[in-house]
Amino acid sequence: MDAIKSWLGRSGLASVAILAVLLLVVFPLAMDSFRLNLVGKYLTYGFVAIGLVMLWGYGGVLSLGQGVFFGLGGYAMAMFLKLEASDPVSTKIQSTPGIPDFMDWNQLTALPWWWEPFNSFAFTLFAVVAVPVLLAFIVSYAMFKRRVGGVYFAIITQAVALILTVLIIGQQGYTGGVNGITDLKTLMGWDIRTDEAKTLLYFLTAALLLGAILLCRWIQLSKLGTLLLAMRDKEDRVRFSGYDVSMFKVFAFCLAAALSAIGGAMFTLQVGFMSPSFVGIVPSIEMVIFAAVGGRMSLVGAVYGALLVNFGKTYFSETFPDLWLFLMAGLFIGVVMAFPNGLAGLYESHVKPWLARRKQAPAPAGTGGEPPAPTTEPAHKPATVATATTAASATSPSLGTKISSQSV
Amino acid sequence: MSNTDFVLAVEDLTVSFDGFKAIDNLNLYVDRGELRVIIGPNGAGKTTLLDLICGKTKASAGSIKFKNQEMTRLPEHMIVRAGIGRKFQTPSIYENLTVFKNLEVSYPRGRGVFGALCFKCDDAVQAKVDEVAGMIGLADCLDLEAGLLSHGQKQWLEIGMLLMQDPELLMLDEPIAGMSARERELTADLLNRICQNRSVIVIEHDMDFVARIAHKVTVMHQGKILAEGSMDKIRSDPRVIDVYLGH
Numbered sequence: 001m002d003a004i005k006s007w008l009g010r011s012g013l014a015s016v017a018i019l020a021v022l023l024l025v026v027f028p029l030a031m032d033s034f035r036l037n038l039v040g041k042y043l044t045y046g047f048v049a050i051g052l053v054m055l056w057g058y059g060g061v062l063s064l065g066q067g068v069f070f071g072l073g074g075y076a077m078a079m080f081l082k083l084e085a086s087d088p089v090s091t092k093i094q095s096t097p098g099i100p101d102f103m104d105w106n107q108l109t110a111l112p113w114w115w116e117p118f119n120s121f122a123f124t125l126f127a128v129v130a131v132p133v134l135l136a137f138i139v140s141y142a143m144f145k146r147r148v149g150g151v152y153f154a155i156i157t158q159a160v161a162l163i164l165t166v167l168i169i170g171q172q173g174y175t176g177g178v179n180g181i182t183d184l185k186t187l188m189g190w191d192i193r194t195d196e197a198k199t200l201l202y203f204l205t206a207a208l209l210l211g212a213i214l215l216c217r218w219i220q221l222s223k224l225g226t227l228l229l230a231m232r233d234k235e236d237r238v239r240f241s242g243y244d245v246s247m248f249k250v251f252a253f254c255l256a257a258a259l260s261a262i263g264g265a266m267f268t269l270q271v272g273f274m275s276p277s278f279v280g281i282v283p284s285i286e287m288v289i290f291a292a293v294g295g296r297m298s299l300v301g302a303v304y305g306a307l308l309v310n311f312g313k314t315y316f317s318e319t320f321p322d323l324w325l326f327l328m329a330g331l332f333i334g335v336v337m338a339f340p341n342g343l344a345g346l347y348e349s350h351v352k353p354w355l356a357r358r359k360q361a362p363a364p365a366g367t368g369g370e371p372p373a374p375t376t377e378p379a380h381k382p383a384t385v386a387t388a389t390t391a392a393s394a395t396s397p398s399l400g401t402k403i404s405s406q407s408v
Numbered sequence: 409m410s411n412t413d414f415v416l417a418v419e420d421l422t423v424s425f426d427g428f429k430a431i432d433n434l435n436l437y438v439d440r441g442e443l444r445v446i447i448g449p450n451g452a453g454k455t456t457l458l459d460l461i462c463g464k465t466k467a468s469a470g471s472i473k474f475k476n477q478e479m480t481r482l483p484e485h486m487i488v489r490a491g492i493g494r495k496f497q498t499p500s501i502y503e504n505l506t507v508f509k510n511l512e513v514s515y516p517r518g519r520g521v522f523g524a525l526c527f528k529c530d531d532a533v534q535a536k537v538d539e540v541a542g543m544i545g546l547a548d549c550l551d552l553e554a555g556l557l558s559h560g561q562k563q564w565l566e567i568g569m570l571l572m573q574d575p576e577l578l579m580l581d582e583p584i585a586g587m588s589a590r591e592r593e594l595t596a597d598l599l600n601r602i603c604q605n606r607s608v609i610v611i612e613h614d615m616d617f618v619a620r621i622a623h624k625v626t627v628m629h630q631g632k633i634l635a636e637g638s639m640d641k642i643r644s645d646p647r648v649i650d651v652y653l654g655h
Contacts, residue, residue: 219525222524238513243519247521
């Protein structure tokens, strides 16, 4: 038991375990199917948020265009589901049966060639990740090889978000335009609109998210994670240590894109549609806020950030629809000004020391004021041992705890 | 540009920034195992020369050959991989990482993206870190966050990070800036030790320190080489006295 405990502490996985219990046990027991589906939807933003932890927190590269990859993943999934929902029987009232309804409304008479591969589920799963990663690779390779970074890179990602939104809305016949791809029904014959399906999809999302956190944690603990931190600190030193800095940034950007895309695909499955309103500049900035509120150095914190901000958004936008955007802006400014490391940072700087103080306080009290004499008073022995172990754990900041303390 | 025995052969090197020639038709040859010190007044182009050799600045004309291999077209990380290490003027270390991590990250294995993912700190890495940490006198501080080191220790750590890579040519830009007298002494000893199986170029202003370490001194002035030779020869050169040592 102690061995497990120390291993969890060392690798910083204790907080992941707590999150896992919360997502897989507490929420499903405490919530009805509707609320659980809502949480499932928020969790899909958790993918984007942990991607931003890797890219922004670790890599020091701020992207204000993560909605692009969320959207591309979501659209890839939506295209498959739409084709399945558009079989010739259920679309027989259209002038061209067998193609998605919005194509028919836009006078298309055949399925565009690039829609064809999305008849295959295997290809769709591949495309959910591959298309966003390819775009991320092209954009980031072109930028980072030319040493474009910082604010300029953020602006370019915004431009990409805008371009994609305009493209999707403009090409209504191919993309469903501003309405998006709606009316999705089944996945390989399995009705995704039932409560049962939604619960199952919730668990799938939660499990994938936990898997993604573990993957990112592994990357953080690898040399690549160290290099990302090193690059953020002294980029030139990394470059002049023989590393091609741009390729590491490209990797971080592609990783964040892939995670966002998986989130997008799970979003489409749970919500039942995908539209340009999840792609553009505003949703992309909201995604950055999730990571900022949760803590951009903390994977688990980012997930809590995504959950909290979205709960807040749902609650406030129902109660004060006009005020929500101002509240959101206020929240972002407040977080950046007051606690730049987010909730996880607050935990590290306030809650953790407080817990440690509480834990340590009773131990010296047990030994009293005078020095213990364990040989003559065996009753005092356990107390001394306890003090010794807490003192040892407090005074030896080993490498593992050092790294884990600034993350997860 | 013929092939030479020199470890570094800089020939006809010129770089101009908007017409201003920071380095003007410069020739410089460094032998294997040599410790060369470059001195000169501010703005002479010393740091620019190191920037050119390590690829931070691109040359307008001329050639830089390292072991007879042209360096001017290579990207920075390839120049490093060829065996040229560069220390910056202000200590450039990863302040948030421990001393151990600083050294470990500098170990020349797993330099690609996927290599770095699969990199394991095995015995060879551990041994190298211990060896280098001993050399730079930081063996007791391995678990310390690098930002907490003293200024002098940071300078040593950066030298240590370069030694991890075993470069054949090491370039140090003012390595003793901000050091105490005792630290300067230790640094001089360190430099004398590390130049035994590699070539070292040092930029420095402190003439006593230069005298302690230099095999040969190059004096730069206005992007050109003013004089070159042993310390004694340089000290008695009237032109050097005039522009630099002077008055």
